[in-house]
Amino acid sequence: MKRTVIRGTGRALPSRLVTNDDLTKIMDTTDEWIRQRTGIEQRYWIPEGEEVGASDLGLEAAQKALDKAGWAAEDLDFIIFATLSPDITFPGAGCLLQAKLGLNSTPVLDIRQQCTGFLYGMATADAYIKTGLAGKVLVVGAEVHSTGLDKSTRGRDITVIFGDGAGAVCVEGIETDENVGVIASSLHADGTAADSLMLELPASRLPDRLPPDVAVDDPRYYPSMDGKKVFKKAVRKLPEVTKEVLVKAQVPLEDIDMFFPHQANLRINQAYAHFMKIDESKVFNNIQKYGNTTAASIPIALDEAMEQNLVGKKDDTILFLGLGAGLTWGGLLYRFA
Ligand code: UT7
Numbered sequence: 001m002k003r004t005v006i007r008g009t010g011r012a013l014p015s016r017l018v019t020n021d022d023l024t025k026i027m028d029t030t031d032e033w034i035r036q037r038t039g040i041e042q043r044y045w046i047p048e049g050e051e052v053g054a055s056d057l058g059l060e061a062a063q064k065a066l067d068k069a070g071w072a073a074e075d076l077d078f079i080i081f082a083t084l085s086p087d088i089t090f091p092g093a094g095c096l097l098q099a100k101l102g103l104n105s106t107p108v109l110d111i112r113q114q115c116t117g118f119l120y121g122m123a124t125a126d127a128y129i130k131t132g133l134a135g136k137v138l139v140v141g142a143e144v145h146s147t148g149l150d151k152s153t154r155g156r157d158i159t160v161i162f163g164d165g166a167g168a169v170c171v172e173g174i175e176t177d178e179n180v181g182v183i184a185s186s187l188h189a190d191g192t193a194a195d196s197l198m199l200e201l202p203a204s205r206l207p208d209r210l211p212p213d214v215a216v217d218d219p220r221y222y223p224s225m226d227g228k229k230v231f232k233k234a235v236r237k238l239p240e241v242t243k244e245v246l247v248k249a250q251v252p253l254e255d256i257d258m259f260f261p262h263q264a265n266l267r268i269n270q271a272y273a274h275f276m277k278i279d280e281s282k283v284f285n286n287i288q289k290y291g292n293t294t295a296a297s298i299p300i301a302l303d304e305a306m307e308q309n310l311v312g313k314k315d316d317t318i319l320f321l322g323l324g325a326g327l328t329w330g331g332l333l334y335r336f337a
Contacts, residue, residue: 003181010064039266043163043291045146053087055096057166058142082117115324117295141295142166163291167299184249262322
Protein backbone atom coordinates (compact mmCIF):
# COMPACT_ATOMS: atom_id res chain seq x y z
CA MET A 1 0.00 0.00 0.00
CA LYS A 2 1.23 3.48 -0.80
CA ARG A 3 2.20 5.65 2.20
CA THR A 4 3.35 9.26 2.46
CA VAL A 5 6.53 9.64 4.50
CA ILE A 6 8.65 12.61 5.52
CA ARG A 7 12.14 12.64 4.02
CA GLY A 8 13.45 16.05 5.12
CA THR A 9 12.46 19.20 6.99
CA GLY A 10 13.85 22.74 7.16
CA ARG A 11 13.12 26.12 8.67
CA ALA A 12 14.11 29.73 8.12
CA LEU A 13 13.80 32.67 10.48
CA PRO A 14 14.79 36.19 9.52
CA SER A 15 17.71 37.81 11.31
CA ARG A 16 15.94 40.68 13.13
CA LEU A 17 15.09 39.65 16.67
CA VAL A 18 12.23 41.74 18.12
CA THR A 19 11.70 41.36 21.85
CA ASN A 20 8.58 42.35 23.76
CA ASP A 21 10.57 45.22 25.22
CA ASP A 22 11.36 46.43 21.69
CA LEU A 23 7.62 46.64 21.04
CA THR A 24 7.04 48.73 24.18
CA LYS A 25 9.12 51.45 22.50
CA ILE A 26 6.70 51.79 19.58
CA MET A 27 3.28 51.08 21.16
CA ASP A 28 1.50 51.05 24.49
CA THR A 29 2.12 47.47 25.61
CA THR A 30 4.18 45.61 28.19
CA ASP A 31 6.35 42.51 28.28
CA GLU A 32 4.15 41.27 31.12
CA TRP A 33 0.89 41.60 29.14
CA ILE A 34 2.31 39.81 26.10
CA ARG A 35 3.84 36.96 28.13
CA GLN A 36 0.80 36.46 30.34
CA ARG A 37 -1.81 36.57 27.56
CA THR A 38 0.12 34.75 24.81
CA GLY A 39 3.34 33.19 26.14
CA ILE A 40 5.36 35.10 23.51
CA GLU A 41 8.74 36.50 24.59
CA GLN A 42 10.18 37.45 21.20
CA ARG A 43 9.69 37.02 17.47
CA TYR A 44 11.74 37.47 14.30
CA TRP A 45 10.85 40.08 11.68
CA ILE A 46 12.56 40.63 8.37
CA PRO A 47 15.24 43.35 8.55
CA GLU A 48 13.84 46.87 8.22
CA GLY A 49 14.10 48.29 4.71
CA GLU A 50 14.97 44.95 3.09
CA GLU A 51 12.89 43.30 0.38
CA VAL A 52 12.21 39.77 1.63
CA GLY A 53 9.06 37.91 0.58
CA ALA A 54 7.43 34.72 1.83
CA SER A 55 9.02 32.92 -1.14
CA ASP A 56 12.51 34.02 0.01
CA LEU A 57 12.04 32.59 3.50
CA GLY A 58 10.33 29.59 1.91
CA LEU A 59 13.34 29.07 -0.36
CA GLU A 60 15.77 28.90 2.57
CA ALA A 61 13.55 26.41 4.41
CA ALA A 62 12.98 24.38 1.22
CA GLN A 63 16.69 24.15 0.43
CA LYS A 64 17.38 22.78 3.92
CA ALA A 65 14.55 20.25 3.60
CA LEU A 66 15.79 19.17 0.15
CA ASP A 67 19.35 18.77 1.48
CA LYS A 68 18.14 16.58 4.35
CA ALA A 69 16.08 14.49 1.93
CA GLY A 70 19.10 14.22 -0.38
CA TRP A 71 16.98 15.52 -3.25
CA ALA A 72 17.67 18.05 -5.98
CA ALA A 73 14.90 20.52 -6.78
CA GLU A 74 14.57 18.75 -10.16
CA ASP A 75 13.44 15.59 -8.31
CA LEU A 76 10.21 17.28 -7.16
CA ASP A 77 6.93 16.31 -8.86
CA PHE A 78 4.84 18.91 -7.08
CA ILE A 79 5.23 21.99 -4.86
CA ILE A 80 2.57 23.16 -2.39
CA PHE A 81 2.95 26.61 -0.85
CA ALA A 82 0.79 27.78 2.06
CA THR A 83 0.79 31.46 3.02
CA LEU A 84 -1.57 34.31 3.87
CA SER A 85 1.17 36.82 3.09
CA PRO A 86 2.29 36.13 -0.51
CA ASP A 87 5.14 38.25 -1.90
CA ILE A 88 2.72 39.95 -4.33
CA THR A 89 -1.05 39.74 -4.91
CA PHE A 90 -0.61 37.36 -7.84
CA PRO A 91 0.84 35.06 -9.05
CA GLY A 92 1.11 33.00 -5.88
CA ALA A 93 4.30 32.73 -3.84
CA GLY A 94 4.61 29.07 -4.94
CA CYS A 95 5.42 30.09 -8.51
CA LEU A 96 8.02 32.57 -7.23
CA LEU A 97 9.59 29.88 -5.03
CA GLN A 98 9.61 27.42 -7.92
CA ALA A 99 11.57 29.85 -10.09
CA LYS A 100 14.01 30.53 -7.22
CA LEU A 101 14.58 26.77 -6.98
CA GLY A 102 15.72 26.94 -10.63
CA LEU A 103 12.64 25.15 -11.98
CA ASN A 104 10.34 26.13 -14.83
CA SER A 105 7.73 23.43 -15.33
CA THR A 106 7.14 21.63 -12.02
CA PRO A 107 3.46 22.07 -11.00
CA VAL A 108 2.76 24.39 -8.06
CA LEU A 109 -0.29 24.84 -5.86
CA ASP A 110 -0.83 27.83 -3.58
CA ILE A 111 -2.94 27.30 -0.49
CA ARG A 112 -4.84 30.08 1.31
CA GLN A 113 -5.89 28.37 4.52
CA GLN A 114 -3.87 30.54 6.90
CA CYS A 115 -2.98 28.82 10.20
CA THR A 116 -4.35 25.55 8.82
CA GLY A 117 -2.48 26.00 5.52
CA PHE A 118 0.25 23.49 6.31
CA LEU A 119 -2.32 20.85 7.30
CA TYR A 120 -4.30 21.38 4.09
CA GLY A 121 -0.97 21.22 2.23
CA MET A 122 0.09 17.93 3.84
CA ALA A 123 -3.34 16.37 3.31
CA THR A 124 -3.24 17.44 -0.36
CA ALA A 125 0.30 16.07 -0.79
CA ASP A 126 -0.87 12.79 0.76
CA ALA A 127 -3.82 12.61 -1.65
CA TYR A 128 -1.58 13.35 -4.66
CA ILE A 129 0.86 10.65 -3.55
CA LYS A 130 -1.74 8.00 -2.73
CA THR A 131 -3.51 8.48 -6.08
CA GLY A 132 -0.22 8.24 -7.96
CA LEU A 133 -0.27 11.83 -9.22
CA ALA A 134 3.06 12.62 -7.56
CA GLY A 135 5.95 10.78 -5.94
CA LYS A 136 8.03 13.51 -4.34
CA VAL A 137 6.32 16.62 -2.98
CA LEU A 138 7.61 19.77 -1.27
CA VAL A 139 5.19 21.37 1.21
CA VAL A 140 6.10 24.87 2.39
CA GLY A 141 4.48 27.21 4.91
CA ALA A 142 5.93 30.72 4.97
CA GLU A 143 4.87 34.15 6.17
CA VAL A 144 6.09 37.72 6.16
CA HIS A 145 3.63 39.41 8.51
CA SER A 146 5.79 42.25 9.76
CA THR A 147 5.48 44.51 6.71
CA GLY A 148 1.67 44.51 6.99
CA LEU A 149 1.05 45.08 10.69
CA ASP A 150 -0.30 48.19 12.39
CA LYS A 151 2.64 49.02 14.65
CA SER A 152 0.78 51.76 16.52
CA THR A 153 -1.10 51.15 19.80
CA ARG A 154 -4.29 50.73 17.74
CA GLY A 155 -2.99 47.43 16.31
CA ARG A 156 -1.33 46.09 19.45
CA ASP A 157 -3.61 43.10 20.01
CA ILE A 158 -2.49 41.59 16.68
CA THR A 159 0.96 43.07 16.08
CA VAL A 160 2.53 41.66 19.25
CA ILE A 161 1.47 38.16 18.20
CA PHE A 162 2.79 37.74 14.67
CA GLY A 163 6.28 36.69 13.63
CA ASP A 164 7.88 36.02 10.23
CA GLY A 165 9.30 32.63 9.28
CA ALA A 166 9.11 29.55 7.06
CA GLY A 167 9.07 25.79 7.39
CA ALA A 168 9.30 23.12 4.70
CA VAL A 169 8.81 19.38 4.48
CA CYS A 170 9.77 16.93 1.72
CA VAL A 171 7.36 14.00 1.51
CA GLU A 172 7.55 10.89 -0.64
CA GLY A 173 5.34 7.93 -1.51
CA ILE A 174 6.63 4.48 -0.52
CA GLU A 175 5.14 1.01 -0.88
CA THR A 176 4.81 -0.72 2.51
CA ASP A 177 2.44 -2.93 4.49
CA GLU A 178 3.26 -1.07 7.70
CA ASN A 179 0.86 1.49 9.16
CA VAL A 180 3.28 4.42 8.81
CA GLY A 181 3.43 7.86 7.22
CA VAL A 182 0.29 10.01 7.02
CA ILE A 183 -2.27 7.78 8.68
CA ALA A 184 -5.33 10.03 8.75
CA SER A 185 -6.35 13.66 8.46
CA SER A 186 -9.44 15.73 9.03
CA LEU A 187 -9.97 19.22 7.60
CA HIS A 188 -12.71 21.77 8.25
CA ALA A 189 -13.77 25.30 7.44
CA ASP A 190 -16.53 27.65 8.60
CA GLY A 191 -16.80 30.59 6.22
CA THR A 192 -19.65 32.09 8.24
CA ALA A 193 -16.96 33.21 10.71
CA ALA A 194 -14.68 34.66 8.02
CA ASP A 195 -14.89 38.14 9.54
CA SER A 196 -13.55 37.03 12.92
CA LEU A 197 -9.99 37.14 11.55
CA MET A 198 -9.35 38.93 8.30
CA LEU A 199 -7.51 41.52 6.26
CA GLU A 200 -10.22 43.47 4.42
CA LEU A 201 -8.43 45.83 2.04
CA PRO A 202 -7.57 46.03 -0.80
CA ALA A 203 -10.79 44.28 -1.88
CA SER A 204 -11.67 43.27 -5.45
CA ARG A 205 -15.36 43.18 -4.47
CA LEU A 206 -15.38 46.98 -4.14
CA PRO A 207 -15.99 49.29 -7.11
CA ASP A 208 -12.49 50.61 -6.36
CA ARG A 209 -10.10 48.02 -5.00
CA LEU A 210 -8.13 50.84 -3.33
CA PRO A 211 -11.04 53.12 -2.33
CA PRO A 212 -9.99 56.73 -2.94
CA ASP A 213 -11.96 57.98 0.11
CA VAL A 214 -10.22 55.57 2.52
CA ALA A 215 -6.97 56.75 4.10
CA VAL A 216 -3.92 54.50 3.63
CA ASP A 217 -3.68 54.02 7.40
CA ASP A 218 -7.34 52.96 7.72
CA PRO A 219 -7.61 49.94 10.09
CA ARG A 220 -9.06 47.88 7.26
CA TYR A 221 -5.63 47.84 5.61
CA TYR A 222 -4.40 45.83 8.60
CA PRO A 223 -5.47 42.43 9.94
CA SER A 224 -8.34 42.49 12.43
CA MET A 225 -9.34 39.76 14.86
CA ASP A 226 -12.06 38.98 17.35
CA GLY A 227 -9.44 37.39 19.61
CA LYS A 228 -11.80 36.03 22.24
CA LYS A 229 -14.06 34.39 19.65
CA VAL A 230 -11.14 32.72 17.86
CA PHE A 231 -9.63 31.64 21.18
CA LYS A 232 -12.88 29.97 22.28
CA LYS A 233 -13.31 28.29 18.89
CA ALA A 234 -9.77 26.87 19.07
CA VAL A 235 -10.23 25.51 22.57
CA ARG A 236 -13.41 23.74 21.42
CA LYS A 237 -12.44 22.58 17.94
CA LEU A 238 -8.89 21.28 18.53
CA PRO A 239 -10.01 18.51 20.91
CA GLU A 240 -12.97 17.75 18.62
CA VAL A 241 -10.80 17.32 15.54
CA THR A 242 -8.29 15.26 17.54
CA LYS A 243 -11.01 12.75 18.31
CA GLU A 244 -12.09 12.66 14.66
CA VAL A 245 -8.57 11.94 13.42
CA LEU A 246 -8.01 9.25 16.04
CA VAL A 247 -11.28 7.52 15.15
CA LYS A 248 -10.39 7.60 11.44
CA ALA A 249 -6.90 6.30 12.19
CA GLN A 250 -8.10 3.77 14.78
CA VAL A 251 -5.23 4.87 16.98
CA PRO A 252 -5.72 5.56 20.72
CA LEU A 253 -4.74 8.91 22.22
CA GLU A 254 -2.10 7.17 24.38
CA ASP A 255 -0.19 6.15 21.23
CA ILE A 256 0.64 9.76 20.40
CA ASP A 257 4.19 10.60 21.41
CA MET A 258 4.02 14.30 20.67
CA PHE A 259 1.37 16.86 19.72
CA PHE A 260 2.22 19.71 17.35
CA PRO A 261 -0.49 22.34 17.66
CA HIS A 262 -0.32 25.55 15.63
CA GLN A 263 1.43 28.23 17.69
CA ALA A 264 -1.25 30.91 18.12
CA ASN A 265 -1.28 31.29 21.88
CA LEU A 266 0.44 29.26 24.58
CA ARG A 267 -2.75 29.42 26.65
CA ILE A 268 -4.72 27.71 23.85
CA ASN A 269 -2.21 24.85 23.79
CA GLN A 270 -2.20 24.57 27.59
CA ALA A 271 -6.00 24.49 27.62
CA TYR A 272 -5.86 21.77 24.94
CA ALA A 273 -3.50 19.64 27.07
CA HIS A 274 -5.72 20.15 30.10
CA PHE A 275 -8.93 19.27 28.24
CA MET A 276 -7.37 16.19 26.60
CA LYS A 277 -5.83 15.12 29.93
CA ILE A 278 -2.38 14.81 28.40
CA ASP A 279 0.91 15.80 29.95
CA GLU A 280 1.97 19.28 28.81
CA SER A 281 5.47 17.92 28.09
CA LYS A 282 3.92 16.02 25.17
CA VAL A 283 2.74 19.27 23.55
CA PHE A 284 5.50 20.93 21.54
CA ASN A 285 5.54 24.72 21.95
CA ASN A 286 7.98 27.29 20.59
CA ILE A 287 5.69 30.33 20.36
CA GLN A 288 7.84 31.86 23.13
CA LYS A 289 10.66 32.34 20.58
CA TYR A 290 8.88 32.90 17.29
CA GLY A 291 5.39 34.28 17.96
CA ASN A 292 2.63 33.16 15.62
CA THR A 293 4.09 32.38 12.20
CA THR A 294 0.73 31.14 10.85
CA ALA A 295 1.25 28.62 7.99
CA ALA A 296 4.90 28.22 9.01
CA SER A 297 4.39 27.41 12.68
CA ILE A 298 3.81 23.64 12.43
CA PRO A 299 6.66 22.83 10.00
CA ILE A 300 9.03 25.06 12.00
CA ALA A 301 8.04 23.18 15.17
CA LEU A 302 8.50 19.80 13.49
CA ASP A 303 11.94 20.73 12.16
CA GLU A 304 13.01 21.94 15.59
CA ALA A 305 11.66 18.85 17.39
CA MET A 306 13.42 16.54 14.92
CA GLU A 307 16.66 18.49 15.33
CA GLN A 308 16.36 18.01 19.10
CA ASN A 309 15.70 14.26 18.54
CA LEU A 310 12.38 14.59 20.35
CA VAL A 311 10.68 12.79 17.47
CA GLY A 312 11.80 11.02 14.31
CA LYS A 313 12.52 7.46 15.48
CA LYS A 314 10.69 4.61 13.77
CA ASP A 315 7.08 4.35 15.00
CA ASP A 316 7.11 7.74 16.76
CA THR A 317 3.54 8.94 16.34
CA ILE A 318 2.69 12.63 16.16
CA LEU A 319 -0.42 14.73 15.69
CA PHE A 320 -0.47 18.07 13.87
CA LEU A 321 -3.32 20.43 14.79
CA GLY A 322 -4.36 23.93 13.83
CA LEU A 323 -7.13 26.51 13.75
CA GLY A 324 -7.12 29.96 12.22
CA ALA A 325 -8.58 32.43 9.75
CA GLY A 326 -11.32 31.20 7.50
CA LEU A 327 -12.16 29.98 9.99
CA THR A 328 -10.33 26.77 9.14
CA TRP A 329 -9.13 23.93 11.34
CA GLY A 330 -7.84 20.41 11.10
CA GLY A 331 -5.63 17.62 12.33
CA LEU A 332 -3.25 15.11 10.73
CA LEU A 333 -1.76 11.99 12.30
CA TYR A 334 1.73 10.88 11.22
CA ARG A 335 3.85 7.88 12.18
CA PHE A 336 7.57 7.82 11.34
CA ALA A 337 8.64 4.98 9.04
O1 UT7 B 1 -3.39 32.14 14.60
C1 UT7 B 1 -4.68 32.53 14.26
C2 UT7 B 1 -5.65 32.24 15.33
N1 UT7 B 1 -5.56 33.25 16.34
C3 UT7 B 1 -5.75 32.93 17.60
O2 UT7 B 1 -5.94 31.78 17.92
C4 UT7 B 1 -5.75 34.05 18.61
C5 UT7 B 1 -6.77 33.80 19.69
N2 UT7 B 1 -6.92 34.92 20.61
C6 UT7 B 1 -5.93 35.29 21.48
O3 UT7 B 1 -4.85 34.74 21.46
C7 UT7 B 1 -6.25 36.39 22.48
O4 UT7 B 1 -7.59 36.74 22.37
C8 UT7 B 1 -5.36 37.67 22.33
C9 UT7 B 1 -3.95 37.36 22.78
C10 UT7 B 1 -5.36 38.15 20.90
C11 UT7 B 1 -5.89 38.79 23.21
O5 UT7 B 1 -5.98 38.34 24.53
P1 UT7 B 1 -7.32 38.59 25.40
O6 UT7 B 1 -7.04 38.02 26.72
O7 UT7 B 1 -8.47 38.02 24.60
O8 UT7 B 1 -7.37 40.16 25.52
P2 UT7 B 1 -8.45 41.19 24.94
O9 UT7 B 1 -8.35 41.33 23.46
O10 UT7 B 1 -9.78 40.90 25.52
O11 UT7 B 1 -7.94 42.53 25.60
C12 UT7 B 1 -7.90 42.70 27.02
C13 UT7 B 1 -7.33 44.06 27.31
C14 UT7 B 1 -8.03 45.18 26.55
O12 UT7 B 1 -8.05 46.30 27.39
P3 UT7 B 1 -9.39 46.68 28.23
O13 UT7 B 1 -10.47 46.86 27.20
O14 UT7 B 1 -9.63 45.51 29.12
O15 UT7 B 1 -9.00 47.93 28.95
C15 UT7 B 1 -7.10 45.45 25.39
O16 UT7 B 1 -7.18 46.77 24.92
O17 UT7 B 1 -5.97 44.10 26.90
C16 UT7 B 1 -5.76 45.22 26.02
N3 UT7 B 1 -4.71 44.85 25.07
C17 UT7 B 1 -3.41 45.03 25.30
N4 UT7 B 1 -2.75 45.58 26.34
C18 UT7 B 1 -1.40 45.62 26.27
C19 UT7 B 1 -4.86 44.25 23.86
N5 UT7 B 1 -3.66 44.05 23.30
C20 UT7 B 1 -2.73 44.52 24.17
C21 UT7 B 1 -1.34 44.61 24.16
N6 UT7 B 1 -0.71 45.15 25.23
N7 UT7 B 1 -0.60 44.12 23.13
